[in-house]
Amino acid sequence: MRNLFQVSAAFEDIMPAEYKSLIENGPFGGDKGVTDLGTFKELLEEHPLCAGCGLALSLRLILASLPNPEHTIIVGSTGCSALAFPQAAVHNIHSLFGNQNAVASGLKRALSLRFPDVVKDVVVIAGDGATADIGLDMVMHSWFRQERITTIMLDNEAYANTGGQESGMSQEGAVLNMAPKGKNFSKISVPELAWASGCAYVAAVTPANPRKLQSAVRRGILAARETGSSYIQVYSPCPTNYKFKPNQTIEKVKSREKDGTYQVREYISDEAQLLFDRLEEVKNG
Amino acid sequence: MLTKRYEVQKGPEGYLPPAAAMMGIVPSEPGTSLVEGQMVLQETAMEKVADALLQAKNPVFFPGPLILWAWKEGVEEKAQAIKELADAAGAKIIPMPDYRPKYPMINPEIEINPNHPNLTIWHNNIDVCLFVGVHCHYANIALKLIRGGTDCYTIALCAEAGHEDAMISLRDVGLDQIRQITEIVKKRKETQK
Numbered sequence: 367m368r369n370l371f372q373v374s375a376a377f378e379d380i381m382p383a384e385y386k387s388l389i390e391n392g393p394f395g396g397d398k399g400v401t402d403l404g405t406f407k408e409l410l411e412e413h414p415l416c417a418g419c420g421l422a423l424s425l426r427l428i429l430a431s432l433p434n435p436e437h438t439i440i441v442g443s444t445g446c447s448a449l450a451f452p453q454a455a456v457h458n459i460h461s462l463f464g465n466q467n468a469v470a471s472g473l474k475r476a477l478s479l480r481f482p483d484v485v486k487d488v489v490v491i492a493g494d495g496a497t498a499d500i501g502l503d504m505v506m507h508s509w510f511r512q513e514r515i516t517t518i519m520l521d522n523e524a525y526a527n528t529g530g531q532e533s534g535m536s537q538e539g540a541v542l543n544m545a546p547k548g549k550n551f552s553k554i555s556v557p558e559l560a561w562a563s564g565c566a567y568v569a570a571v572t573p574a575n576p577r578k579l580q581s582a583v584r585r586g587i588l589a590a591r592e593t594g595s596s597y598i599q600v601y602s603p604c605p606t607n608y609k610f611k612p613n614q615t616i617e618k619v620k621s622r623e624k625d626g627t628y629q630v631r632e633y634i635s636d637e638a639q640l641l642f643d644r645l646e647e648v649k650n651g
Numbered sequence: 652m653l654t655k656r657y658e659v660q661k662g663p664e665g666y667l668p669p670a671a672a673m674m675g676i677v678p679s680e681p682g683t684s685l686v687e688g689q690m691v692l693q694e695t696a697m698e699k700v701a702d703a704l705l706q707a708k709n710p711v712f713f714p715g716p717l718i719l720w721a722w723k724e725g726v727e728e729k730a731q732a733i734k735e736l737a738d739a740a741g742a743k744i745i746p747m748p749d750y751r752p753k754y755p756m757i758n759p760e761i762e763i764n765p766n767h768p769n770l771t772i773w774h775n776n777i778d779v780c781l782f783v784g785v786h787c788h789y790a791n792i793a794l795k796l797i798r799g800g801t802d803c804y805t806i807a808l809c810a811e812a813g814h815e816d817a818m819i820s821l822r823d824v825g826l827d828q829i830r831q832i833t834e835i836v837k838k839r840k841e842t843q844k
Contacts, residue, residue, distance in 0.1 A: 372721040374730035377714060380744050382761050414754050453754050 370394070370436055388455055393429075394436045400427050400576040409435060413450040418612020420602035420619065421446050421493070421520045424573045428491065428518060428600070429454065431583035438487045438587075439477070441470040443501065445493035446527045446604075447520055464501030466490045467508035470515045478514075487587050490517045494535035495525050498554050502534075509563035512594040516586045519556065519597070522604040530607040537627060542607055560597035561633040567596040568633040574619040578630065588645065589638040596638075601628045659688040659818050661804045668799040670791070671815035678812045678822065685813060685820040697828070699819050700781075700806055701835040704740040705843070707779035707804070712737045713763050715747045717810070718784025725826075732829040733783055733808075739836045742781070745771060750789050765793035769800040781806040782817065783824075790814050808832075 371389045373381050387407040388394075398406050409429045415422040425447060432438050435456055442451045444463035451458045461469040470490045477486040490497075497505055497519040505517060523540065525531040530543035534554040541548045560568045567589035569582035579600065586596035603618045605611065610618055622628040634642070657674035676688045684696030691699075704710045714733060721727050737744050745763050752766040759774035765785065772780065780803055782790050787809075794805050794816035806821075807814040808829065813822035821828065 374719055374721045374727050376727070376730040376734035377719050377744070377746060380746055380761075381719065382746070382748065382758070385748050412754050452752050455749075455751070 392455075393432070398430065400430045400580045403427075403430055409456045410450060410454040413453050415446060415450055416604075416606045416612070418605040418615045419446070420573060420604060420615045421522055421526075422450060423615065424520055424579070424600045424602040425450055425491070427573055427576050427579050428583055429456065431580040432456075432487070432489070433584050433587055434485065434487055437484060438489055439473060441466045441473065441488065441490045441492075443490075443492040443496035445496055445520075445525075446522070447491060447493055449527070451491075464496055464499075465504055466492045466496055466501055467513070467515070467517060468504040470517075471508050471511065471513040474513060474515050485591055487591065488515045489587065490515060492517075492519065493526075494519055494521045494523060494533045498534040498556050506559065506563055509560060509565050509595045509597070512564060514590050514594065516583075516590045516596045516598065517560075518583070518586070519599045520602045521599050522602045522607075523553070524604055524607045526604045526607050557597065557599055557631060557633065560595075563595075565595045565597045565633075566590075566593040566635040566638040568598075570599040570601070570629060570631050572601045572619045572623065572628065572630060574616050574623070575630070582632070585634075585638070585642060588641065589635075592641050593635065593637045657688055659685070659798070659816065661802050661818060662798045663801055664799050666799060668795060670795055676815040678815060679820070681823060684822065685815060685817070687818050688815070693821060693828070696819055696821055697832050697835055700808075700821070700832055701740075701839050703779050703804055703806060703819065704742060704781070704836060705839055707742075709775065709777050710740055710742040710779040710781070711775065711777045712742050712744045712781045712783065713747050713768075713785070714744060714783050715785030715790070716749055717786065719746050719748055729784075729826055729829065732826055732833070736829055736833040736836065739833050739840070743775075745775070747785060747789075750786075763793075765789035765796075768793040768797050772797060772801045772803045777803050779804045779806070781808065782814070783808040784810075787811060787814070791816055 392407045440458040442448055442460050443466040470488045474488040521535050523536045532545040532549045536549045538552040539548045557568050557570045567586050571579045571582045582598050586598045589596045659671050679685045679690045683690050684693045686696050686699050718730050747763045750765055757764045759771040763771040797803050805817045806819045807817035808821050808824040813820040
């Protein structure tokens, strides 16, 4: 990656070690993944999110799964994840609450014009409030328009950094600090909305299965490059607002999968499936 | 209405100082520079830069991403010229590799961040600093913060239209201008011997 990220020779001796490490041993070049975590310099290390935050774990896994981080631009929105993105060593844009898919659409189009010979992956990573509530119109219209972007929802089932309000993604009956009577309607089925809206690839995954999460992220981004919009939902439970111990996050995910209240699932269009098959063939020689 | 012309002086000016632009300081015309808010010929400003660097107890250069990273042709040469200027002036170099507001905080010994530049200036007792290769928006923020919270004298060598918030601001600075300042510094040192 020295061709892309190169320190001016005159300043090599004063460049902090963490930057040299990112160049020499970072994820750039696309040959690192979730199974290599701990062996390379990650794009996100220190962050101010709560202990045991499912979202922080998901974000770490998503960033490790990016197929081409040096040419990836992340568009975020208001929410807990917005506290972590400024720390990430990857291009990222913070958009107004709910605007993320509109911003990403324009960005992708502009990048296609500015860099016609380079594939630039535009990936929206936002919370459930930004994706399923406040920004749902922008999100769905980007899908209707078949924008070549990947939308990833970090689903913690709450507005978690404003005291704990229910979101459209909270389960029916969920009691939160600011929803003491319990939620009156069910969790929105965004994967099915995405599929019905014409997304080429849709997945609901969890950080309890990092390989599956990685596969979904990579498939989503590859599908967005070649076929059309893609959507990935990542259940990322919040110990602070749902009041479980920070070391129980993965346990919580697994119990929700087991009782069927969070279902891991995948929808692939014929066109996207052909693409994945073709890529698999190339990979296997 | 302003009754007295605003002067861009070293601080500390206090919490939330006004942007110099708000106080009526406008970018200099091509071929000229700003010294403490006043437009002067670029050659005059170059002399002032040399004076400020040589009179400082602890001058430090803050190169930003535009010059730290060899991202396009010509940057390496400019970086080398800045290094030579720093060496000639006896200045230390502390980089600003990117603009992330790092959590929990930066290491002020080895880097500077535009969102809290005072940490590096206080930690290292820097009395004169020189910005080069920092994107306009972040240079403006950092220069204003420095003026607000420290008594550090600020210099900006800008490849674009300059920075009103610096005490000395040179615009359209390329390789030739950097080398010219280095020559002035060297000559000054010779005459001081």
